[in-house]
Amino acid sequence: MSEKTVSENTDWDLLSSVKASKRRTQVLKTLHEQPKMNGEIADELGVSTEWIRRQMKWLEKHGLVEDLTETKTNYKLYRASEKGKEMIELL
Structure with a gap:
């Protein structure tokens, strides 16, 4: 792991929780x-949209993704947050 990807604020427990789920x-x-x-x-990963919704709620709760369409109840658009991008670099 390079020093560039590891910050002193890295949440190792959260990283472990993400890595625990393929x-x-x-x-x-x-x-x-x-x-x-x-x-x-869901289409890309071959899973149900309901399963993805649950994962998105978990990822959003932990600050790893951002809901770009907060005012919409359907057809939500998400992206990785800065914290999520840091985690990706460590995966």
């Missing part, structure tokens, strides 16, 4: 590429 890691990496909707991610 799919959660895949979702986060997918969002690093570009903002996407739940359905797009």
Whole structure:
């Protein structure tokens, strides 16, 4: 691991929780590429949109993704937050 990717503020417990789930890691990496909707991610990973919604809630709760469409109830668009991008660099 290079010093460039490790900050003194790295949340190692959170990193461990992300790494513990292969799919959660895949979702986060997918969002690093570009903002996407739940359905797009579900199609890419071959899982249900309901499963993706649950993962997005978890990732958002932990500050790893940002909801770009907060006022919408459907067709949400998400992207990796700065904290999420830091985590991706450590995965």
